[in-house]
Amino acid sequence: MTAFPAADDNRSTRAPMPYRGDVDGLRGLAVLAVVLHAFGAPLPGGYAGIDMLLVLSGFLLAETLWRERDATGQIRARAFLARRIGRVGPALLLMLAGVGALGWALLLPAELRALGLWATASVTMLSNILHWATGQPFGGGALPTPLLHTWLIALTAQMTLLLTLVMAALAMRPARIVAVLVALWALSLAASVLATPVAQQATLLLTPFRAWEFLSGALLAIWGQQRGAAWRGPAVLSWVGAGLLLGIVAAMPMGPFFPGLLALLPVAGTLLLIAAGTGPGLVNRALCHPATHLAGRIAFALYLWHWPVLTFGQALRGGALNPAWAALFITLALGLSWLTWHWVEGPLLRRGPLHRRVLPAGALVAGLSVALLGGAIAAGDGLPGRLDAETRMHAAALADGPDLSRCMVPGGGPLMGQTVCAVGPEGQPRVLVWGDEQAQALLPGLEAAASQAGTPGLVVWRAGCPPLFGLRKTESGRDLLEDTACTAANTQIRQSLVRLDNLDSVLLAGRWSYYASGQGIGLDSTRHIAVHHVDETRNTLSQAALVIGSARETVALLRQRVGMVQVLRQVPEIPMHDSRMAAREAAHLGWPLATRPATQSDVPRDALALRAALADAPWRPLAKMGTIRLLDPWPLLCDAATCHATRDGTSLYHDNARLTASGARALAPLLLPVFALPEGTRQALTGTSQP
Structure with missing residues (x-):
């Protein structure tokens, strides 16, 4: 249901939506900013790519829904949501299958147990709530779950459901649609501003606090549809928008007051670039360049794969990646993304009527299977029996701590x-x-x-x-x-x-x-x-x-x-002993790209x-x-x-x-x-x- 891919193919309405090459390019650059930031590139504000994606998702989905309303006089929410599931589900499930297979082979019991919980939350679109409830940081410390990034997929899915139901319920009353969305936008922004200083994790992850960003794009799309906008604004709009985004990505690290009012900056920059559209100017030409188009086409797949590749890469290399290893794993993520787009997402855009009916049902059945399997893995405490005795011994030490109940x-x-x-x-x-x-x-x-x-x-x-x-x-x-x-x-x-x-x-x-x-x-x-x-x-x-x-x-x-x-x-x-490192080294022994074992569980008394x-x-x-x-x-x-x-x-x-x-x-x-x-x-x- 996430709106990271193109809002839908032209079969989604009776009035085809013109292709926006600039929007495709902007989506690609947003995901690249997120990916490079995650891999440690010197882009302190790369997180702003998330805000850009939320605005773009709202814009594309609202434009698709409004065109359907104009063409048919109604919005068939169930059919639209089914198309979204069929469009997005296969790529998401492919990523989950790959992560599950690697997790089975490489993760320690506690980590695989967490992966099972996250897999269930991912397919039920609740992983942003799980992220908030567990309080897991976005980076640092112990190995983050390879599915941590699905919080954004869940967040956009929840917003997609909200937008679709509101517009479907009020399809015959367009003025009321706008009024309701504006009210929700204002409430969400106010909640974000008030809650950010005291509950930043919640405002980053939960729908009530970030819906205003998604709705900003949706309201712009509806405004443009009502006025028949050609989306060819003056070049100054694109320059101002690009300047805002570049300044944030290059020089504004996330602080304690983000999102709140600070999120207005990336949201405004994205809205300006969308409004400038296909107008003249160097910025718009850059967004329509074939390279940015390619980045836009693989954007969803790249977002799906970048975090699993990063976390498994860190596990294999024993910690943070140096620039050379980061470049190698980014290349691997790009390769997986292109393959996913070429063999999965691309064919879905050319699917026939039968596939359009079968895919949503198949994705739902597969998603239910993933949820059940993830629950079973979590209930089985990460299935320690799959690991050899040495790995189990060191992994058991991670949970062998004191009882702090007294x-x-x-x-x-x-x-x-x-x-x-x-x-x-x-x-x-x-x-x-x-x-x-x-x-x-x-x-x-x-x-x-x-x-x-x-x-x-x-x-x-x-x-x-x-x-x-x-x-x-x-x-x-x-x-x-x-x-x-x-x-x-x-x-x-x-x-x-x-x-x-x-x-x-x-x-x-x-x-x-x-x-x-x-x-x-x-x-x-x-x-x-x-x-x-x-x-x-x-x-x-x-x-x-x-x-x-x-x-x-x-x-x-x-x-x-x-x-x-x-x-x-x-x-x-015991100078070179660490149970977590020793467990990972034992689990990863013989794997390509894995670091050489460094831990030792014994030391001569003379050395001490x-x-x-x-x-x-x-x-x-x-x-x-x-x-x-x-x-x-x-x-x-x-x-x-x-x-x-x-x-x-x-x-x-x-x-x-x-x-x-x-x-x-x-x-x-x-x-x-x-x-x-x-x-x-x-x-x-x-x-x-x-x-």
């Missing part, structure tokens, strides 16, 4: 605003576990140990924030607000110790080597952190020395309030000696003096010579420093003494473990 952010009390997780039985916490993401990953092991000991505990954690007093930090990938929040959170914990008077013990857990060295290792070696003492006069020391000094101060302050201070020695880092020394330096002297107990997880994760991220077919690590739930539970015996406290007593610890 975590919360209190609205009051001494730890108000902190992320806290209860472990063990209900009751006042006797043990406080304070740490960074290492502590969060330990939750399953802490829960098991606390439950076995029968001791209530509380875990307080903040990602990338050293659990040490007196330090502030600046970290790559985080903004000033996050860095400041870390300092404030640690100060709050220090002040809260007075009110947490039931505590018998504190356990510190952190990625100590990261804070002491200032950077990650292996796959996250580009991640950096700088720590500074809040007392600026002490910042002449090295970062490692600052951490050592802060560790001593932190332990001294804690021992004033609790009898036991315990520290978890940092789990061994320097990082381990940095991590242990703050704690070993304190442990020897009996000031703290140092708990050593290395014997549970390493043998005499090697540390392992996997064991007995189970992945113990998510990435190179963070345990899975299985890995955390493997440490439960080590953590049990943390919670095995004498009832009602507070006493200083006198012994140490043997790290």
Whole structure:
């Protein structure tokens, strides 16, 4: 039902619609802008091609419907919508079949499960709503679904249905058609302007907020039909329109206030170019050039294929594409688009009466089959049995995280605003576990140990924030607000110790080597952190020395309030391990264009000696003096010579420093003494473990 292809062939009405070569070219350029933007070309405003397509779709469909109304006195909505399904359905289904086949072979279970949901949403024209409901970003982060782009197809289908029903219901009252469409246009624009600052994702994806763009093109088409416009405006219109669009595409990145009023710019530019039509001028000649005509003819197919090619290309290459690889995959998308147009879309334009009746029904049946199959794949959790054992092991780690159901952010009390997780039985916490993401990953092991000991505990954690007093930090990938929040959170914990008077013990857990060295290792070696003492006069020391000094101060302050201070020695880092990367490498092994495997699940202990020394330096002297107990997880994760991220077919690590739930539970015996406290007593610890 989408209006990306030509509004319909000339058989759709009794009054043939003259061919608009300029509109064909403009549609092609709009899709090219979207595609190049998606592939990382330096076109920050390439997203404006979406707005251009919405205007063009509204214009072409409204012109087709109005011509039918003029020719027959009525609009047969069911017949028109059936033609749209027959025109668009085969190409869409072909793309879904290709994506499904590649997804079966290449995607991990969670990704294939998501693909099943998106396939169902795509054929039911609800994927824009799914996109909004899931909150999935348009790019970055984990691999986006190869069907993410179908949100626009669903959006235009919904608008097509709305426009067709309104015009069919009021076909005998043309003035009322215009009045209703103008009212809908005004309501939609007002909703977009008001909602964009507070709900941008909704205004980008949902019909009520973007219908005004589609209706802008529709109202222009109706105005032109009522006045018998020849669409040969002065050249100045085309120059102004082209200037607006080029300026946006080249220099206006999407900000927090788009679409809203800012969307008026690409909409106005597109309307001006349509109005200039086939008039004289260089711009109109460029739009009618054979190259832009070809881009217009394959525009729908190119939109269908560009995103699957991009996402599968990123999966095979292990991340963002460099310019050379991007050019290769763009070429592949263009080739698939031309083949789809030549063998599927082109023949549909020449179909006979029988095909025009059979195709819509066939497309509906095939669409229903896709919906059912997608639902079955989603219900089957992405069918992990299709993958080999190694891929399944690494993929299982992606879902093997801690249960956060007992975590919360209190609205009051001494730890108000902190992320806290209860472990063990209900009751006042006797043990406080304070740490960074290492502590969060330990939750399953802490829960098991606390439950076995029968001791209530509380875990307080903040990602990338050293659990040490007196330090502030600046970290790559985080903004000033996050860095400041870390300092404030640690100060709050220090002040809260007075009110947490039931505590018998504190356990510190952190990625100590990261804070002491200032950077990650292996796959996250580009991640950096700088720590500074809040007392600026002490910042002449090295970062490692600052951490050592802060560790001593932190332990001294804690021992004033609790009898036991315990520290978890940092789990061994596995520099080149990442479960998501390892799973993809195993799934893609042997595929053309796939990157060579880079992950490793084992590392010699000797290779970790320097990082381990940095991590242990703050704690070993304190442990020897009996000031703290140092708990050593290395014997549970390493043998005499090697540390392992996997064991007995189970992945113990998510990435190179963070345990899975299985890995955390493997440490439960080590953590049990943390919670095995004498009832009602507070006493200083006198012994140490043997790290």
